Amino acid sequence: MIRFALVSGFFLSLFSVSAGSLQAGAGDGRLDIYFVDVEGGAATVIVTPQGESMLIDSGYPDFGGRDRDRILDVLQNVAKLEQLDHAVVSHWHLDHFGNHASIAAKFKVVNFLDRGIPDSLGEDPGFADRVAPYRSASQNRSKTLKAGDVVPLKSGTTPIGMQVVTASGEVIANRGEVNPFASQHVPQPEDTSDNAKSISLLLTFGKFRFLCCGDLTWNTEAKLMMPNNPLGQIDLFMATHHGLNASNNPVMVLALDPRVCVTCNGPTKGANPETIATLKKVKSLQAMYQLHRNVLLEEKDQAPVANIANMAETAKCTGTWVKASVAKDGKNYTVQIGPEGTAKTFETR
Ligand SMILES: [Zn+2]
Numbered sequence: 540m541i542r543f544a545l546v547s548g549f550f551l552s553l554f555s556v557s558a559g560s561l562q563a564g565a566g567d568g569r570l571d572i573y574f575v576d577v578e579g580g581a582a583t584v585i586v587t588p589q590g591e592s593m594l595i596d597s598g599y600p601d602f603g604g605r606d607r608d609r610i611l612d613v614l615q616n617v618a619k620l621e622q623l624d625h626a627v628v629s630h631w632h633l634d635h636f637g638n639h640a641s642i643a644a645k646f647k648v649v650n651f652l653d654r655g656i657p658d659s660l661g662e663d664p665g666f667a668d669r670v671a672p673y674r675s676a677s678q679n680r681s682k683t684l685k686a687g688d689v690v691p692l693k694s695g696t697t698p699i700g701m702q703v704v705t706a707s708g709e710v711i712a713n714r715g716e717v718n719p720f721a722s723q724h725v726p727q728p729e730d731t732s733d734n735a736k737s738i739s740l741l742l743t744f745g746k747f748r749f750l751c752c753g754d755l756t757w758n759t760e761a762k763l764m765m766p767n768n769p770l771g772q773i774d775l776f777m778a779t780h781h782g783l784n785a786s787n788n789p790v791m792v793l794a795l796d797p798r799v800c801v802t803c804n805g806p807t808k809g810a811n812p813e814t815i816a817t818l819k820k821v822k823s824l825q826a827m828y829q830l831h832r833n834v835l836l837e838e839k840d841q842a843p844v845a846n847i848a849n850m851a852e853t854a855k856c857t858g859t860w861v862k863a864s865v866a867k868d869g870k871n872y873t874v875q876i877g878p879e880g881t882a883k884t885f886e887t888r
Pocket of ligand 1: 632
């Protein structure tokens, strides 16, 4: 059972009130989640029935604006938004904050949310320069998210909630039922990179539950999920850290027991065999999607071809997205690949 912390007036006051972009989502009452293909980075767009929008991470900054343009296409042409209400950085690696500034240069962004901007980053000597455009786009007024915070999203008839469950290495209180998989934890060497400090967000819409953990790594996953499971079971899981095996600790993945999983991998990054093996062990898993074929793996060792959005190598890739769309009462959801894809329906657990 999740107990959402009460939103303090102080925290609420940090958020600019926006009218939302009433185009998208509005009308059909559905909550949409787009996993944009950024070739092994991450970029997830959420649009609520109220037309409120969030981008979690923004892909790589180079390659001639490739990832920026793919994200803008979803925001402007697919979701038909008029502005982006919340732009989140899960952590300070370039495949996650690479285009926040360049998107903001072309499209109105209302709130910037992150884990706090460090002065320096051990693994990236050029970080101060790299983060400068973000500082300037956010006018140095980005909001710091901490574990236990609630991101206030507007609800309609079906309540929407978003809780920060990890940030800056901290995790929410370890309440809940005992995690039956806790004894399977085998610690990895300490991860001193910013991955371990990723923001993780749990989105709820009625009974529907979606979890997105950025690049959170193994030992922090265990810290969150041991000895008790404070998150319970979820419906839709974005495989953590592009499906790399430095993340997706079975202690977490098996306890979450998702029904559907989407891995935001690239042709040669992520969707590792160990992660896929863990996902295949998930008791309730009904479908596994990948943004890319892992060109290093055999067909039988990854998601079925019908569930892979992009089969080509990066040079020839058209960047097809995966979309999950939750019914207005939250009781079921569809997943489809690209605008022409067939939508498969899944019941909310
Ligand atoms: Zn990453």
